Amino acid sequence: MIVQIDPVKPQIGGIVRISKADLCNPAVVEAVRSTLEERGVLVFPEIAVNDAEQLAFTDRLGERVNFTRRVPGSDSSANDVYKVTLDKEINNEPDYVLGTFFWHVDGATMDMPLPKATVLSGRALSSTGGATEFANLFAAYAALPAAEKAALECLSVVHTIEAGLRPVWGHPPPERLAPSPMQHPLVWTHADGRKSLLLGTHADGVVGMKAAHGRALLWRLQQWAAQPDFVYRHEWRQGDMVVWNNEGLMHRVEPYTDGHRAMHRTSIAGREKPGYIASPEAVAKTFEPV
Numbered sequence: 001m002i003v004q005i006d007p008v009k010p011q012i013g014g015i016v017r018i019s020k021a022d023l024c025n026p027a028v029v030e031a032v033r034s035t036l037e038e039r040g041v042l043v044f045p046e047i048a049v050n051d052a053e054q055l056a057f058t059d060r061l062g063e064r065v066n067f068t069r070r071v072p073g074s075d076s077s078a079n080d081v082y083k084v085t086l087d088k089e090i091n092n093e094p095d096y097v098l099g100t101f102f103w104h105v106d107g108a109t110m111d112m113p114l115p116k117a118t119v120l121s122g123r124a125l126s127s128t129g130g131a132t133e134f135a136n137l138f139a140a141y142a143a144l145p146a147a148e149k150a151a152l153e154c155l156s157v158v159h160t161i162e163a164g165l166r167p168v169w170g171h172p173p174p175e176r177l178a179p180s181p182m183q184h185p186l187v188w189t190h191a192d193g194r195k196s197l198l199l200g201t202h203a204d205g206v207v208g209m210k211a212a213h214g215r216a217l218l219w220r221l222q223q224w225a226a227q228p229d230f231v232y233r234h235e236w237r238q239g240d241m242v243v244w245n246n247e248g249l250m251h252r253v254e255p256y257t258d259g260h261r262a263m264h265r266t267s268i269a270g271r272e273k274p275g276y277i278a279s280p281e282a283v284a285k286t287f288e289p290v
């Protein structure tokens with residue numbers, strides 16, 4: 001079977017032209033796996049999967065993981081499908097959903113291998129807002145000047161849930177904070193030797209720098225990585241499904257208020273763990289103001 005995947009932009013994005021009946025065909029699964037590395041995010045227009053079909057496809061791509069269950073209060077009956085919605089009847093932690101308005105990498109603040117890939121299907125759309133943007137952190141690193149690459153490669157970054165939720169809460173309540181910030185390399189050398197930046201709103205400071213210096217660097221790099229050449233913006237149509245390489249992309253959603261909007265997310269386990277729990281001393285030093 002020939003699988004047609006059309007590039008969207010030179011540095012990111014692909015459209016997979018298949019019918020739903022072929023979704024779990026081994027040729028499709030293999031093409032998706034390999035093209036995901038190169039294109040970062042793949043779109044299956046209006047394929048209209050249900051949960052069982054999405055889980056079956058997720059299982060073909062790799063080992064299914066519901067890392068959301070690690071979040072206090074998350075719905076343990078979710079059957080590995082996390083429902084991204086502001087409807088409090090369905091998702092009892094809308095502050096985490098509001099946090100997705102800001103660039104992030106799924107799982108970066110958790111002490112576990114980063115999820116390899118994320119599958120997201122559009123079940124109910126909002127009338128305004130709600131497009132999802134993806135930024136290619138491999139391409140963002142590759143395009144840096146050589147001297148800057150060398151300087152950044154030595155740096156470690158402290159990632160906190162607090163920073164990810166600060167835009168939502170201002171000062172997040174204590175029960176929303178994880179006791180153990182993660183420390184990741186700023187430049188992640190993957191097992192296959194490729195390198196990407198590891199960034200997001202949860203990146204809260206650079207080890208060895210005063211707080212303002214570290215955050216200024218991180219925010220400048222985030223803006224660099226979010227420039228149009230590295231970004232694909234997906235305007236959802238009913239039934240669209242996207243898959244992205246969570247290890248090498250950051251993503252965010254354009255703000256929406258519609259409580260009916262619902263996206264169903266499944267995640268594929270990663271094998272690589274770029275960081276570890278930061279020591280309290282490193283965290284304290286990283287957040288020294290002056």
Ligand SMILES: [Fe+2]
Nearest residue numbers: 100104106251
């Ligand atoms: Fe996300």
